[in-house]
Amino acid sequence: MIDKLVEKIKKTGAPIVVGLDPTMKLIPPQLLEAAYKEQGETPEAVAEAIFAYNKGLVDAVYDLIPAVKPQIAMYETFGIPGLIAFDKTVKYCKEKDLVVIGDIKRGDIGSTSEAYAQGHLGKVVLGGKEYRGFEEDFATVNPYLGTDGVKPFVKVCAEENKGIFVLVKTSNPSSGEFQDRLIDGRPLYELVGEKVVEWGSEVIGKCGYSAVGAVVGATYPEQGKVLRKLMPKSFILVPGYGAQGGKGADLVHFFNEDGLGAIINSSRGIIGAYQQEKYASYGKEGFADAARAAVLDMKEDIQSALA
Amino acid sequence: MIDKLVEKIKKTGAPIVVGLDPTMKLIPPQLLEAAYKEQGETPEAVAEAIFAYNKGLVDAVYDLIPAVKPQIAMYETFGIPGLIAFDKTVKYCKEKDLVVIGDIKRGDIGSTSEAYAQGHLGKVVLGGKEYRGFEEDFATVNPYLGTDGVKPFVKVCAEENKGIFVLVKTSNPSSGEFQDRLIDGRPLYELVGEKVVEWGSEVIGKCGYSAVGAVVGATYPEQGKVLRKLMPKSFILVPGYGAQGGKGADLVHFFNEDGLGAIINSSRGIIGAYQQEKYASYGKEGFADAARAAVLDMKEDIQSALA
Numbered sequence: 226m227i228d229k230l231v232e233k234i235k236k237t238g239a240p241i242v243v244g245l246d247p248t249m250k251l252i253p254p255q256l257l258e259a260a261y262k263e264q265g266e267t268p269e270a271v272a273e274a275i276f277a278y279n280k281g282l283v284d285a286v287y288d289l290i291p292a293v294k295p296q297i298a299m300y301e302t303f304g305i306p307g308l309i310a311f312d313k314t315v316k317y318c319k320e321k322d323l324v325v326i327g328d329i330k331r332g333d334i335g336s337t338s339e340a341y342a343q344g345h346l347g348k349v350v351l352g353g354k355e356y357r358g359f360e361e362d363f364a365t366v367n368p369y370l371g372t373d374g375v376k377p378f379v380k381v382c383a384e385e386n387k388g389i390f391v392l393v394k395t396s397n398p399s400s401g402e403f404q405d406r407l408i409d410g411r412p413l414y415e416l417v418g419e420k421v422v423e424w425g426s427e428v429i430g431k432c433g434y435s436a437v438g439a440v441v442g443a444t445y446p447e448q449g450k451v452l453r454k455l456m457p458k459s460f461i462l463v464p465g466y467g468a469q470g471g472k473g474a475d476l477v478h479f480f481n482e483d484g485l486g487a488i489i490n491s492s493r494g495i496i497g498a499y500q501q502e503k504y505a506s507y508g509k510e511g512f513a514d515a516a517r518a519a520v521l522d523m524k525e526d527i528q529s530a531l532a
Numbered sequence: 533m534i535d536k537l538v539e540k541i542k543k544t545g546a547p548i549v550v551g552l553d554p555t556m557k558l559i560p561p562q563l564l565e566a567a568y569k570e571q572g573e574t575p576e577a578v579a580e581a582i583f584a585y586n587k588g589l590v591d592a593v594y595d596l597i598p599a600v601k602p603q604i605a606m607y608e609t610f611g612i613p614g615l616i617a618f619d620k621t622v623k624y625c626k627e628k629d630l631v632v633i634g635d636i637k638r639g640d641i642g643s644t645s646e647a648y649a650q651g652h653l654g655k656v657v658l659g660g661k662e663y664r665g666f667e668e669d670f671a672t673v674n675p676y677l678g679t680d681g682v683k684p685f686v687k688v689c690a691e692e693n694k695g696i697f698v699l700v701k702t703s704n705p706s707s708g709e710f711q712d713r714l715i716d717g718r719p720l721y722e723l724v725g726e727k728v729v730e731w732g733s734e735v736i737g738k739c740g741y742s743a744v745g746a747v748v749g750a751t752y753p754e755q756g757k758v759l760r761k762l763m764p765k766s767f768i769l770v771p772g773y774g775a776q777g778g779k780g781a782d783l784v785h786f787f788n789e790d791g792l793g794a795i796i797n798s799s800r801g802i803i804g805a806y807q808q809e810k811y812a813s814y815g816k817e818g819f820a821d822a823a824r825a826a827v828l829d830m831k832e833d834i835q836s837a838l839a
Contacts, residue, residue, distance in 0.1 A: 302648075344614070356575050395812065
């Protein structure tokens, strides 16, 4: 799957992943109103509006980008109906041939990580038939439990041609509280980065990159520079661009000299573009076109930073 | 909710939580067969068998124990049908007045943790009406992202009278890989333990314990001893007893002098008791009675260790 991701990045020229994180504040009001009219003001109606929102966005941008990253928390908020919308979103994006990165940040002891890996990247076999719980191509994984909490994901990646991105240095303000603490003179995130290299060493794709990537926030460009060198074969998923404060110029050092090795996520900056002054002329009805314009602007911002 | 947990521990005399982690190997075959007959060998059928299994277990032990801990990964494996079984299990346990600890190990950047907290411990309000996604009383939380990834959970705990258990020192073999690394001469888990105290300082219940507890594995009794002293007002959720190797005698130092402060989880040891030689006479049809016997034995093991 890392090969497919790299291929699609080359084809689109856009190392961009659109975060499908539909909060109540972002869902265009006309979609909510239409769903409420049918089903009342219920989680089921919100879930319907979420899917309509995602479908509109995906239809508008799928030819420009290699991948999407639905954040499962935004769906889990609404319980079962929300998760049904997550499932439908993943399936729809795959119909559009997008690589789907499930931002699920799971991680547990071995047997439990195995269950998560099967549910999100793998399958269960019943009566000789395969069933897939959710069907993401990649998942984000939390490393706090160490190797035996991550390895079951890697095993499923190898079996199913999937991938993971392990949290190394996250984009949030307090990420340094534990991640930056020095251990034998080096920050914890470097130790985690070294383990990412180790975990990924047996699942290197034809493209030269591993199925085990890393998450490093755009908000920490200096750390990105160090981690890029430390993990030369790991793709870096970079959140924090746009709404969280990361800029195009900050991104340069997340990439390798081949111009690859990183994929930049933007969520609110794209899916909520219609609410920004810059794209206000599209109006709420034009939310999908506004998202398309924002993707094109983001692509230009990154390309000129890399040039 | 910490007050309710303490009250129920006192009433039952059993600081025990039963882990409802229904894997395919544990579900009694007759329950699977019955469900397959109705619905074919499908995830929906497995989900039905899982709920029947949980219901049988809960009916057999609910008067003996204060709490249950469903591990959501075991349900997520089966996608939406699995999560419906999780939801039904949580609701059923609450009908039986059990405290429900959702073992979900979530944690993300602030706005995303807020979405998880709302979905599992809180609510969304639509049209003036409250909807709860899942309805656990406690959730387990991963601390890797630091304070701003945990605080949204604490906020919801304060608003909704709920609680969390933060991963401090996990029970798995490689938990030491990052958690034991020394920072200024002290292991990372101690730093996380100190943060648990800080995060919990404003949500202390009438019982004297905080709504913010910690997860510390039974497999690491020495570390448990240190962490017990470091976090005097934090309840410790202790996994790893039984199948993972922890014994009654290992548990003593997880408790405070008041005989409280810890709750010990057993999953396979209880729900899979009918598969053990010791309880083989119950047979697969007697899985629930075997679980009851195993709970009584576990209670005695802990009580004699504490005496």
